[in-house]
Amino acid sequence: MTTSSLHKRARSTRGWAWWLMPKSFDLVSTGLSVGVLIPYFYDIVQGYRPYYVWDPWLMVCAIAGLLAVDRLEYWLYGEKPPAKQAIVFLAIRVILIEIVSLVDHFKFSPFLYLIIPFLACLYFGEWVGYGLAALVWIVYLVKHNLYGYEAWNNPTELHYMLLFTLGLLFAITMARVVSRVQASHARTEQLLTELEMSHRQLKAYSEQVAELATISERNRLARDIHDTLGHYLTVINVQLEKAQAFREKHSIIADQAVSDAKRLASEALRDVRDSVGALRTTQEMFAFGPAMTRLIERVRSDQCKVDLCIDGNEGSFSRQQLMALYRSTQEGLTNVQRHAGATHVRVEVHFEEQQASLLLSDNGSGFDPVVYKKQDSERGYGLLGILERLELVGGSLQIESKPGAGTQLRVIIPKDGSLQAHSLSIPEMV
Numbered sequence: 067m068t069t070s071s072l073h074k075r076a077r078s079t080r081g082w083a084w085w086l087m088p089k090s091f092d093l094v095s096t097g098l099s100v101g102v103l104i105p106y107f108y109d110i111v112q113g114y115r116p117y118y119v120w121d122p123w124l125m126v127c128a129i130a131g132l133l134a135v136d137r138l139e140y141w142l143y144g145e146k147p148p149a150k151q152a153i154v155f156l157a158i159r160v161i162l163i164e165i166v167s168l169v170d171h172f173k174f175s176p177f178l179y180l181i182i183p184f185l186a187c188l189y190f191g192e193w194v195g196y197g198l199a200a201l202v203w204i205v206y207l208v209k210h211n212l213y214g215y216e217a218w219n220n221p222t223e224l225h226y227m228l229l230f231t232l233g234l235l236f237a238i239t240m241a242r243v244v245s246r247v248q249a250s251h252a253r254t255e256q257l258l259t260e261l262e263m264s265h266r267q268l269k270a271y272s273e274q275v276a277e278l279a280t281i282s283e284r285n286r287l288a289r290d291i292h293d294t295l296g297h298y299l300t301v302i303n304v305q306l307e308k309a310q311a312f313r314e315k316h317s318i319i320a321d322q323a324v325s326d327a328k329r330l331a332s333e334a335l336r337d338v339r340d341s342v343g344a345l346r347t348t349q350e351m352f353a354f355g356p357a358m359t360r361l362i363e364r365v366r367s368d369q370c371k372v373d374l375c376i377d378g379n380e381g382s383f384s385r386q387q388l389m390a391l392y393r394s395t396q397e398g399l400t401n402v403q404r405h406a407g408a409t410h411v412r413v414e415v416h417f418e419e420q421q422a423s424l425l426l427s428d429n430g431s432g433f434d435p436v437v438y439k440k441q442d443s444e445r446g447y448g449l450l451g452i453l454e455r456l457e458l459v460g461g462s463l464q465i466e467s468k469p470g471a472g473t474q475l476r477v478i479i480p481k482d483g484s485l486q487a488h489s490l491s492i493p494e495m496v
Contacts, residue, residue: 095136095181099129102166102174109173121169128165132178135159145248152189156182172213176206176230180237187241188248199238206230302331304367304403354380354388354415358395362413365399371410372399378417387479390455391415391424394463397452398426398475406430406473424477432467452477 106125109115139147139155147155160182167175179202187195210227309320355376366372380388395413402408408430416423456463461479 096133098177098181099132102170102178103129105174106170115171115173125166125169128162128169131162132159132166135162146189149190152185156185156189159185167209172209176209176226177233179206180230180233183234184237184241187238188245192242192245195238195241199234203231203234354392357392358413358415361392361396361399365403365411370403370408373410373412374415375413376415376417378415378422380417380422383417383422383479383481384459387422387459387461387481390452390459390461390479391422391477393455394424394452394475394477395426402426402428402430402473406432408472419481421478421480423479424475426475427472429472432469432471432473434467434469 103125107122110117110122135155135158139151143151146152163175163178163182166178183195183199183202186198206227210223306324309324312320358374358376362372362374395415399411399413402411406428408428411426411428414425452463455461456477456479459479460482461477464476464478465473466476467473
């Protein structure tokens with residue numbers, strides 16, 4: 067909170083009292099100043115002291131100057147002015163106090179010297195306050211002797227000197243307390259400011275997290291749509307092409323292909339409904355073995371034989387890890403149907419103690435890895451979806467192929483997700 071805002075708050079809450087006593091210490095300094103002025107005029111009225119005609123005016127002006135400096139300092143700079151301005155204001159106070167001391171003949175004015183070490187301790191630290199307190203005490207002794215107040219032989223003056231010393235100690239002690247309270251208040255304000263900044267940052271981070279979560283969910287839906295509908299549409303397309311090819315020569319085979327296509331379309335529709343339902347409710351348990359069996363049955367045909375081998379315990383792996391294996395298999399089989407022209411496909415899944423592995427191999431046409439890498443930007447979304455899924459579980463993907471020698475797709479997923487080797491590797495086969 068700035069100085070101007072503090073002043074506005076003070077004006078609104080304290081009204082005219084703010085103009086008279088802007089700081090708590092102003093009540094003390096004002097009391098000391100008035101406490102010097104009243105007995106001074108009392109002595110003049112009673113004729114207890116000689117004076118020049120300009121002395122009362124000089125005294126009034128000096129006391130008014132002290133009161134004005136207190137208020138002007140606060141109005142301009144608040145509780146604690148900058149170092150240079152603090153030195154200037156402290157020097158002005160010292161000059162005005164010396165004028166009062168000179169006019170008063172050091173009779174009632176010594177207690178104004180308590181203001182100097184008090185403010186020095188607040189503005190410049192405890193050690194500066196201690197040094198000025200010692201200097202003020204020495205000045206008090208010197209002036210006391212110069213003005214003929216023999217403190218050592220006069221019990222009354224000795225009593226005054228003791229009171230002044232106690233007042234000096236009290237002023238320094240209070241200055242230390244006030245200084246530490248101000249430092250604590252400043253730290254509190256700083257902590258509040260930092261807390262507010264942290265709150266704003268946390269809000270910004272939460273918005274970023276929400277945005278990232280939205281993007282992540284969008285990508286997940288895109289992967290699911292590609293993996294499910296894309297796979298079904300590919301198989302349906304193969305069946306329809308088969309029906310079209312055998313329509314005139316073997317009507318029974320064509321009819322069976324159309325029937326299979328209709329059945330797959332119904333399964334695709336059911337999967338879409340299940341996916342929509344899963345978005346509205348909690349996810350169901352995923353049984354990897356039965357899901358893989360159904361997937362193989364959809365792909366297996368007279369033209370392409372598909373073997374499935376699963377060993378080990380899938381129960382120690384998470385749903386996300388099992389789904390990554392399932393989708394990888396689904397995408398691999400989809401690519402076999404689209405591009406490989408294979409007659410035999412083997413799918414092996416091994417659940418071991420530390421990892422799960424998938425090996426999908428076919429005897430299809432294969433491809434040239436060099437050409438495949440050059441066409442990296444033209445790949446479909448299938449492999450990208452596999453890589454994204456494997457990245458989430460710390461898995462790795464390796465594809466090996468050679469023209470005319472088939473293709474092998476290998477996926478490894480560590481149980482603890484610490485592999486972090488989820489890059490696509492397509493080495494040449496020799």
